[in-house]
Amino acid sequence: MRADRLLSLLMLLRHRGSMTAAQIAGELEVSTRTVLRDVEALSAAGVPVYTDRGHGGGIRLLPGYRTDLTGLTLDEAKALLAGAPVSPAFASAMRKVAAALPEAHRREAAAAAQRIHVRPDGFARVPEPEPFLGDLQHAVIDGLRVRAVYAARGGAPAERLLDPVGLVHAGQRWYLLALRDGDRRTYRTSRFSSVTVLSDPAERPAEVDLAAEFEESRTSFRTALATVPVTVRATPDAWDKLTMFAARVTPPGPDGAGVAVFRDRDQAEWVLWATLPEVTVLDPPEIREALRAKVDAAAAALD
Secondary structure, three states, X not given: OHHHHHHHHHXXXXXXXXXXXXXXXXXXXXXXHHHHHHHHXXXXXXXXXXXXXXXXXXXXXXXXXOOOXXXXXXXXXXXXXXXXXXXXXXXXXXXXXXXXXXXXXXXXXXXXXXXXEEOOOOOOOOOOOOOOHHHHXXXXXXXXXXXXXXXXXXXXXXXXXXXXXXXEEEOOEXXXXXXXXXXXXXXXXXXXXXXXXXXXXXXXXXXXXXHHHHHHHHHHHHHHHOOEEEEEEEOHHHHHHHHHHOOEEEXXXXXXXXXXXXXXXXXXXXXXXXXXXXXXXXXOHHHHHHHHHHHHHHHHHHO
């Protein structure tokens, strides 16, 4: 949330002129220590914010400085973008910064903003450590090549030289879209065990549609793994969820039944369990029985 908070702090100083750290903390619902750290971050990014000490003092912007967000220079905006922890709120803040810049800088800042995409979908999952997410964010925004060690699903860690294209947040996880030897690849950020940002510029397209590229990559991956078809009837909302998580879906026919294909039985049971009671499983019988057993166990646990 820090990127949104930095922008809120700038807007407060724009409208109020001078405020104490305690006043800002109350407005933003954070601690005074957090406010002082944010002020230091703004100053490090080149924004002329300073603190007057003593009676009547407070935090303010340098007199004469354009306090409207359109007064941010390109370097200031990119420093804010690169310095803020990556999060779904960060992606929204990036677009606010890019849209508010003067026309002369807007195109380059917008190109940086398009490198982060957040999908609003996904069931709750157990959080995974992502210690190198900040390094990958830096490489993505600044367009720099990375040398990384990555463990693919079921594989041993191996070194890779990557040209980062963008970061996508989906299903409460972050994914790096990158080029490796010119081929497009998708990497789960939690599986990196080492990331070194190099000084070499990344060789990547100037424009990118992260939403389309990620969807194509995900569909290809799921189709390659899919082996378990399940015939179901479902509500419209449940069909949307199945389309989101199954490898592929055959829409319902005149009888209201369709087919969702999953990569294995565990995934089928997990997704279908999460959509009950909006989904009725018709076939295969072993999936029906497994879900019935889960329902019985849940009922027994509540007795």
